[in-house]
Amino acid sequence: MSDSQKKQNFLQGTALLAMATAIVKVIGALYKIPLNAIIGEQGFGYFNTAYEIYNVLLMISTAGLPVAMSRMISQASSLGHYNQVRRIYATARGIFLTLGIVGTLLMTVFCRQLAAFQNQPDAWAAIGCLGPCVLLICIMSTFRGFFQGQSNMLPTSISQVLEAVVKLIVGMVAALVIIKMTNSIPLAAGGAILGVTASCIVSSVYLFGCFRKSYKFLPKTGETVDSYKATAKGLLIIAIPITLGSAGLQLLTMLETKIYMGRLLEFYTQGAADTMRGIYHYTDGGECTWHDFACEIMQQAGLACRVEPCTSAERNMRAERPAYSVLDTARIAAIKGIDIAPWRERLKEVISLINK
16 A cells, blocks of 8 residues: 555544544533433432543553554554564453453442442442443454554444444433432433443444454464564553553542542532532623623713624634623522622622722
């Protein structure tokens, strides 16, 4: 294959992955928004707690190893050393399976202990249901690393979309059925996680089918292959620095949640703390444009200054701004019992303080 053909294949593969990622993002939004309505803020908190633990194990298992695997396979393939490609795949598969089994056992066997460690004991069902995904993702990463090393992005792209679709359907249905049958938010959160597990199973089966077809057509070559030990060493030298950076960030996020929940429990009950987890917006009541705000300042301050309106397009800003960016303060108002005053009243107070 010529350099121009390789470059074309790379660009096509990159475009394909970008398209798949965009589709997955859209489906992800369709999944999370109604899911939040089904299991509520409390259930969604359990869902996110499970994902934070999962992400730490996932980064340890798959952050750097697929990159190392695809890079080494790409190098061997470019030299026509297909026996070495087989050796790299077999070595990576062993490492992936080891990490996957350990991660899965940790999340499933110790799900209650992990939930208690995160100060959310009712998140155990979501954590336990997500446990098998660590092994399944490791299996999928083995196949994806193999395909990407040969610049074949199609199986990876299709498997990502399959994952998102199955997660949406199974997760939503399972959460709805369980909440209606048991009226248990922790179990419903676990049902939502079942969608993730089911999606990993479907994607793994699809990738395995693609892999079997591709692997058997690898040419037989006569080069001397590296030992398993040397191959594993080469994989880990590339993988470990990437893994440390990615897993470290996820670990900090998990510990941040533990500290955050611990502080909430100093003042609230467990149920209240579970519900309160998340992002809060606070601003004064009502809404206005920047032009409205400026005009009100001039009026309340008694300044004779004319404020000319203009559109966002006329301002020629470097960063594109959203057309509507009013913050929703309903959550903090409901939970904290805050009576949020209108913004004009707050502005009047500020101007009075300035004039003193």
